[in-house]
Amino acid sequence: MNEVKSTIDKRDGVSNSDFKIGILGGGQLGKMLGLAAANWDVKIWMLDKSKSFPGGNTCSHFVEGDFKNYDDVYNFGQQVDVLTIEIEHVNTDALLQLEKEGKTIHPSPSKLNIIKDKGLQKQFYYEHKLPTSPFRLFSGKEEILDAIEANKLRFPFVQKSRLAGYDGKGVAVIRSENDLSKILAAPSVLEPLVDIDKELAVVVARNERGEVQAFPPVEMEFHPTANLVEFLICPAQISDEISQKAIDVSMKVMETFGVCGLLAVELFLTKSGEILINEVAPRPHNSGHHTIDSCYTSQFQQHLRAIMNLPLGSTKMKTPSVMVNILGADNHTGHAYYDGLSEAMNIEGANLHLYGKELTKPFRKMGHATIVADSLEKAKSNARKLKEKLRVISL
Numbered sequence: 080m081n082e083v084k085s086t087i088d089k090r091d092g093v094s095n096s097d098f099k100i101g102i103l104g105g106g107q108l109g110k111m112l113g114l115a116a117a118n119w120d121v122k123i124w125m126l127d128k129s130k131s132f133p134g135g136n137t138c139s140h141f142v143e144g145d146f147k148n149y150d151d152v153y154n155f156g157q158q159v160d161v162l163t164i165e166i167e168h169v170n171t172d173a174l175l176q177l178e179k180e181g182k183t184i185h186p187s188p189s190k191l192n193i194i195k196d197k198g199l200q201k202q203f204y205y206e207h208k209l210p211t212s213p214f215r216l217f218s219g220k221e222e223i224l225d226a227i228e229a230n231k232l233r234f235p236f237v238q239k240s241r242l243a244g245y246d247g248k249g250v251a252v253i254r255s256e257n258d259l260s261k262i263l264a265a266p267s268v269l270e271p272l273v274d275i276d277k278e279l280a281v282v283v284a285r286n287e288r289g290e291v292q293a294f295p296p297v298e299m300e301f302h303p304t305a306n307l308v309e310f311l312i313c314p315a316q317i318s319d320e321i322s323q324k325a326i327d328v329s330m331k332v333m334e335t336f337g338v339c340g341l342l343a344v345e346l347f348l349t350k351s352g353e354i355l356i357n358e359v360a361p362r363p364h365n366s367g368h369h370t371i372d373s374c375y376t377s378q379f380q381q382h383l384r385a386i387m388n389l390p391l392g393s394t395k396m397k398t399p400s401v402m403v404n405i406l407g408a409d410n411h412t413g414h415a416y417y418d419g420l421s422e423a424m425n426i427e428g429a430n431l432h433l434y435g436k437e438l439t440k441p442f443r444k445m446g447h448a449t450i451v452a453d454s455l456e457k458a459k460s461n462a463r464k465l466k467e468k469l470r471v472i473s474l
């Protein structure tokens with residue numbers, strides 16, 4: 080184990096002002112990790128293509144480079160004490176080498192290799208008897224078409240590209256012969272269409288001391304066309320029993336992976352009351368953004384605590400909340416302008432988090448707002464108001 084980590088363990092606190100946390104990725108998640116770290120005496124280093132990205136403002140040192148490139152990751156990793164990610168699709172070969180040389184890396188690169196491939200992720204659940212929908216792996220479009228032709232594959236099914244899919248971009252729902260043109264030409268996982276009652280998420284944290292903590296389950300409501308979360312409701316409107324089941328499954332997934340840091344577990348609650356794992360992300364996640372404003376500890380602070388092997392913070396909820404992703408308006412591409420910002424800020428309990436992306440595009444995540452209120456009903460109606468008032472456009 081490296082020297083700095085043992086320094087932290089001995090002092091049992093973040094009291095080493097030379098301590099450097101390296102983050103691969105300088106997007107909004109990096110930015111919010113940087114904001115959380117700014118309260119402590121630690122240095123945040125980031126690696127991404129441009130310092131003008133959201134994270135550029137909230138780190139002590141920004142290295143311009145490519146987190147998919149071996150040398151860039153290796154060289155960056157050598158200069159920091161603990162290395163973490165804000166995106167899965169980084170060069171894990173470089174991370175494996177750094178780990179061999181004694182660098183502390185969370186999540187561990189071998190687990191990251193499993194998680195970033197949706198096929199390996201599904202196999203992991205299957206091998207460890209963790210609840211998930213049945214699945215089959217296909218090498219590409221041809222093999223899928225052949226299976227349909229030979230009556231070995233039934234409609235409807237969901238196809239997910241094994242690598243590099245996010246925000247629904249690598250997902251196709253194939254309901255009938257009419258959808259064949261939508262089949263993705265990529266190695267993929269095929270699953271039957273799950274009869275979803277609600278989509279839930281539980282963000283879990285684990286440190287090297289073996290402490291595990293889960294945030295309260297949240298419920299996601301999706302935008303009907305963009306396939307992005309539109310409202311994130313906390314607490315999820317489910318029974319205590321289902322809530323506990325969701326937490327139990329998520330803690331079990333975390334303990335089975337055994338990673339340190341955060342693990343966001345996306346779940347399906349089926350119409351028959353089953354909890355199935357959809358997928359996980361070993362990093363801060365969109366489904367935990369509300370924690371900044373509505374929980375005792377934010378997911379970002381929790382990730383930092385976990386990767387530095389500090390005690391985990393309380394995940395208790397302070398207030399009900401609804402989180403809204405602020406997306407680029409349809410038909411607007413160009414320099415971002417926040418239309419209706421003052422009106423949005425006038426809404427009681429609205430906490431705006433604008434990521435500082437210079438350019439807006441249709442449905443690009445430009446920020447989020449967490450609306451807190453005494454009741455979920457109030458938070459929801461204010462969230463709807465905010466969505467009506469605030470638009471990210473280009474002039």
Ligand code: ADP
Pocket residue numbers: 212237239244245246247248249250270271272273274275278301345357358
């Ligand atoms: P991404 O990694 O792009 O977010 P997901 O695997 O989470 O992709 O899928 C995106 C969305 O597609 C899910 O949130 C859900 O709404 C829908 N979906 C995914 N798998 C299934 C399934 N087996 N049955 C029904 N809907 C699904």
